[in-house]
Amino acid sequence: MTNFKFIDLFAGIGGFHQAMRSLGGECVFASDIDENAINVYKNNYGIDARHDITKVDAKDIPAHDVLCGGFPCQAFSNAGKKKGFDDVRGTLFFDVKRIIEYHKPKYIFLENVKHLVKHDNGNTWKVIKQNLVDLGYVLTKEEIISSPHEIGVPQNRPRIYIMGVRKDLTDKEYLEIKKPSGDAKTSIYDVLDEKVDEKYNISEYENKILTAWNEFKININKDVYGFPVWVEEFGKDYDYSSFPDWKQEYVKKNRQLYLDNKTFIDSWMKKHDVQDFKLRDKKFEWQAGAEYKTVWDTAIQLRQSGIRCKKTDYFPALVAIVQTPIIGRYRRRLTPREAARLQSFPEDFILDSVDQHAYKQLGNSLNIELIKFYAKQMFNQ
Numbered sequence: 001m002t003n004f005k006f007i008d009l010f011a012g013i014g015g016f017h018q019a020m021r022s023l024g025g026e027c028v029f030a031s032d033i034d035e036n037a038i039n040v041y042k043n044n045y046g047i048d049a050r051h052d053i054t055k056v057d058a059k060d061i062p063a064h065d066v067l068c069g070g071f072p073c074q075a076f077s078n079a080g081k082k083k084g085f086d087d088v089r090g091t092l093f094f095d096v097k098r099i100i101e102y103h104k105p106k107y108i109f110l111e112n113v114k115h116l117v118k119h120d121n122g123n124t125w126k127v128i129k130q131n132l133v134d135l136g137y138v139l140t141k142e143e144i145i146s147s148p149h150e151i152g153v154p155q156n157r158p159r160i161y162i163m164g165v166r167k168d169l170t171d172k173e174y175l176e177i178k179k180p181s182g183d184a185k186t187s188i189y190d191v192l193d194e195k196v197d198e199k200y201n202i203s204e205y206e207n208k209i210l211t212a213w214n215e216f217k218i219n220i221n222k223d224v225y226g227f228p229v230w231v232e233e234f235g236k237d238y239d240y241s242s243f244p245d246w247k248q249e250y251v252k253k254n255r256q257l258y259l260d261n262k263t264f265i266d267s268w269m270k271k272h273d274v275q276d277f278k279l280r281d282k283k284f285e286w287q288a289g290a291e292y293k294t295v296w297d298t299a300i301q302l303r304q305s306g307i308r309c310k311k312t313d314y315f316p317a318l319v320a321i322v323q324t325p326i327i328g329r330y331r332r333r334l335t336p337r338e339a340a341r342l343q344s345f346p347e348d349f350i351l352d353s354v355d356q357h358a359y360k361q362l363g364n365s366l367n368i369e370l371i372k373f374y375a376k377q378m379f380n381q
């Protein structure tokens with residue numbers, strides 16, 4: 001399909017817009033309520049997306065061939081469940097539904113977190129599917145859950161891609177959509193710039209804690225752990241029998257780790273003032289396997305639940321909450337431009353000038369190349 005019209009609901013900074021435009025689409029309507037995202041959308045596409053979709057009458061939306069939307073995921077009411085899974089009122093999916101009902105676009109393409117299928121014990125997903133089928137759309141038989149790293153982009157971001165083709169356009173009972181072969185090799189270094197502003201460097205404190213953990217990792221390589229290392233358990237002997245099983249296991253292993261390496265750990269703690277670390281930085285998780293030797297070889301996340309070191313084949317999913325990964329080798333964070341590459345935004349895309357906004361918007365967005373990969377198949381059913 002070429003020269004088609006599309007609408008971009010929950011548009012954000014226009015991940016869908018980019019994908020559809022590059023396939024020959026023209027955007028005739030976009031909607032969002034986030035002030036900063038609306039500005040970025042305007043700067044890039046010249047379209048004013050300032051519409052709260054719950055307040056837009058479907059008849060005021062121009063006719064279109066494709067409806068796109070990464071709608072926020074909400075549970076449906078108990079009342080709805082009792083009425084036979086059809087009541088979606090009060091949710092944003094309801095707005096998607098009434099627009100589809102009015103316009104009957106040829107194609108629909110929705111995107112969401114993969115958890116959608118498990119949400120509310122599977123009820124949410126059941127309701128959505130049933131509604132789309134009742135509206136006259138052919139869907140895939142199985143859910144399509146896919147991630148950009150499967151097409152060679154170094155980000156692990158499993159998401160559900162929901163595609164629907166209007167019944168009169170296909171003879172198929174179910175859409176035939178293939179997933180990528182999945183064996184694409186990726187590396188985080190593919191999206192990184194050589195020189196970036198110093199403001200992305202890790203702080204002195206971050207350098208200090210990571211240097212300490214690096215020394216720990218090099219000296220205690222005990223089968224690369226397999227459990228999170230908790231400084232708070234070193235040398236402790238209080239009763240932990242009331243803890244849940246998994247926690248008892250971790251406590252036991254940490255206490256043993258300490259006993260087995262007491263001399264080193266005691267002097268390590270003293271040397272690096274480990275007791276003064278923030279509580280979350282006293283927890284360390286090695287998720288990079290045996291082939292990575294040092295902290296500085298990995299991609300690092302400073303999480304509320306502790307420091308996590310991962311392999312550098314791909315980054316974990318960018319998320320809207322700010323937890324920008326650190327590239328160990330360069331002792332710096334990913335820049336917004338590099339984050340944009342993880343979502344396959346073009347180099348001339350105008351990002352929000354405030355980094356924190358840009359990270360959030362990119363974390364909310366989607367991978368453009370993956371949308372194209374699936375949309376092309378949907379248009380060929």
Ligand SMILES: C[S@@+](CC[C@H](N)C(=O)[O-])C[C@H]1O[C@@H](n2cnc3c(N)ncnc32)[C@H](O)[C@@H]1O
Pocket residue numbers: 009010011012013014015016031032033034037051052053054069070071072092361364365366
């Ligand atoms: C997960 S993000 C989708 C991002 C988008 N796919 C992109 O590529 O950037 C969901 C968006 O829905 C927007 N949103 C939430 N409630 C809305 C409403 N009532 N009307 C329009 N947009 C809304 C949020 O502001 C957010 O930008």
